[in-house]
Amino acid sequence: MTAERRQPRPASGRAGTWGNLSADSMLADIVAADTLYTLRFVEEVSDRLGWA
Incomplete structure (x- = not known):
């Protein structure tokens, strides 16, 4: 699975990099x-249908 998103690095990393x-x-x-x-x-479905 590969779903990537660009985000700023945390402050502990190199500031200003992505x-x-x-x-x-x-x-x-x-x-x-x-x-x-x-x-x-x-x-929720079970409760509404009375199966619980």
């Missing part, structure tokens, strides 16, 4: 967010 934010470095966070969203979605 770098790439790669989705590869955020994969664990993306998966965790997707899991939480899916869980919440299923809970």
